[in-house]
Amino acid sequence: YERHNAYFGALIGRYANRIANAQFALDGEVYQLAANNGANHLHGGRQGFDRRIWTARPSDRAEGAALELRYVSADGEEGYPGNLDVKACYTLTEANELKIEYWAVADRDTIVNLTNHSYFNLSGAGSPSILDHELLINADRFTPTDNTSIPHGELRSVDRTPFDFRQRCGIGSRIDADNEQLRFANGYDHNWVLNKTENELSLAASVFEPVSGRRMDVETTEPGIQFYSGSYLDASMKGKGGREYPFRSGLCLEAQHFPDSPNQPDFPSTVLHPGEEYLQTTVYRFSVE
Numbered sequence: 001y002e003r004h005n006a007y008f009g010a011l012i013g014r015y016a017n018r019i020a021n022a023q024f025a026l027d028g029e030v031y032q033l034a035a036n037n038g039a040n041h042l043h044g045g046r047q048g049f050d051r052r053i054w055t056a057r058p059s060d061r062a063e064g065a066a067l068e069l070r071y072v073s074a075d076g077e078e079g080y081p082g083n084l085d086v087k088a089c090y091t092l093t094e095a096n097e098l099k100i101e102y103w104a105v106a107d108r109d110t111i112v113n114l115t116n117h118s119y120f121n122l123s124g125a126g127s128p129s130i131l132d133h134e135l136l137i138n139a140d141r142f143t144p145t146d147n148t149s150i151p152h153g154e155l156r157s158v159d160r161t162p163f164d165f166r167q168r169c170g171i172g173s174r175i176d177a178d179n180e181q182l183r184f185a186n187g188y189d190h191n192w193v194l195n196k197t198e199n200e201l202s203l204a205a206s207v208f209e210p211v212s213g214r215r216m217d218v219e220t221t222e223p224g225i226q227f228y229s230g231s232y233l234d235a236s237m238k239g240k241g242g243r244e245y246p247f248r249s250g251l252c253l254e255a256q257h258f259p260d261s262p263n264q265p266d267f268p269s270t271v272l273h274p275g276e277e278y279l280q281t282t283v284y285r286f287s288v289e
Helices: 180-185
Strands: 010-012 023-026 029-030 055-060 064-071 084-093 097-106 114-115 134-137 139-145 187-194 202-210 216-222 223-228 252-256 278-288
Touching: 114 252, 134 223, 180 187, 202 223, 202 252, 216 252
Parallel strands: none
Antiparallel strands: 010 114, 023 029, 055 064, 064 084, 084 097, 097 278, 134 202, 139 187, 187 223, 202 216, 216 278, 223 252
16 A cells, blocks of 8 residues: 555545646636646655555444544645645444444535545456456446546537447447547546536446456545546555556546536535535445346
């Protein structure tokens, strides 16, 4: 976890995903962030929330065993304005769920976009590929990007494209299609615009592995979900028991606001004002068919 930069299992912040040219304007002031993904800012910078030490407190909830993490991000950390008090509570419920609840407040106007960056392979640890997994994403549109993964601002229909997962289909069935967006990301690394009412906890995505029968459903209050097909993993990355994590051997479903929202006025806002609370709930539910 400390050695690799693939964000295995990470709590991402202050801003998940990318911010164009590592800068944004807020209240008439331009804030310069770390450019740690080419010219862009990615996942909170060089020392994002995944690299910070959080205060941990275990607790028992009615739903199951829980762990509450808390961190105070200082004004100016990684270039972001305002002191930000953040909590993330992970609960393992009796319904075979991993439930993650986020909360944050700030003393100045700032931007916040938190997510979970766990990788999944329902075939089991060390399995070489997720291409046989079947995926459903509850979205009619996605946000196409340039070749640096920054959205144009367009909400494009998935109809008749390799990005149409409204019906469950194999991840590998179209991942190498002749499509500019797939070439840009070497597969899937895009944000989908979820079909939902604002802030409701509803189904975002579902993954099924046909050999084992394992299924994972993702519910979230967020407006978008980033599906990443693990196209930048390689065999040098090793995890539990020394198992390798090669190309496309894990997938991420990251519930979040849209990439580069601070620079995209038509996207849902990620600005947090003093006196407001940032709240998010995301649930990963496991079952068998």
